[in-house]
Amino acid sequence: MSNLAIFDLDHTLLPLDSDYEWGQFICRIGAVNAEAFAKRNATFFAQYQDGSLDPIEYLEFAFGTLSAFPRKQLDAWHQQFMDEVIVPAIRPAALALVRQHQDAGDEILIITATNRFITAPIAQAFGVANLIAAEAxxxxxxxxxxxxxxxxPFGPGKVTNLGIWLAATQRRLDDFATSYFYSDSQNDIPLLSxxxxxxxxxxxxxxAAHAxxxxxxxxxxxxxxxQ
Incomplete structure (x- = not known):
């Protein structure tokens, strides 16, 4: 039997929130009205931290912002975002942890409440092919x-999405000898459990208190x- 290593992304593998930082980035480059967007973004971020976020409301805000721009432009901005914000923030210890599981032959999965547009290139930077993320x-x-x-895939929604991902290949969590989940947040207690x-x-x-x-x-x- 193989093992499964699951990772949250923001504040787990990354020392930042990629969703929030994307919002800060598009404000900084002048793509959106900085004052209005930053205020709304900060409100959602605070709700995420305290566990009161309505994920559908947030995703409609995030995807509504993306819908205002051609995909080619968004992809160019995202490459700049990776170069300026994400890649410099990736820590050797996080890369080493993922690599440790890869070297052991474990199946690796990143599961994140942040949307796929933002996170797919980040998962690639960690060398992880399997990604569950918010879908547009x-x-x-x-x-x-x-x-x-x-x-x-927020809170209990991570459990739901993991089940869908496993079922697509006719597997269950207990088909793995060992299953790991690395996360920073109390929002992920349902899957951690x-x-x-x-x-x-x-x-x-x-x-920390729950752990x-x-x-x-x-x-x-x-x-x-x-470094």
């Missing part, structure tokens, strides 16, 4: 319609600054 509706030309598809090896990774205060009560291990990937 697209038009015939590949542009964004402003609508979301499916169940957002299902795997055989939950790891509170760079945990926030609420998850301590449950006897889960904790891991800090960001104590060493980026």
């Amino acid at each position: 509706e697209h038009d015939a030309d590949g542009g964004f319609t402003g609508k979301s598809r499916g169940t957002p 299902l795997v055989t090896n939950p790891v509170a990774t760079n945990p926030n205060a609420l998850l 301590h009560a449950q006897g889960w291990p904790t891991l800090d990937l960001f104590s060493v600054p980026a």
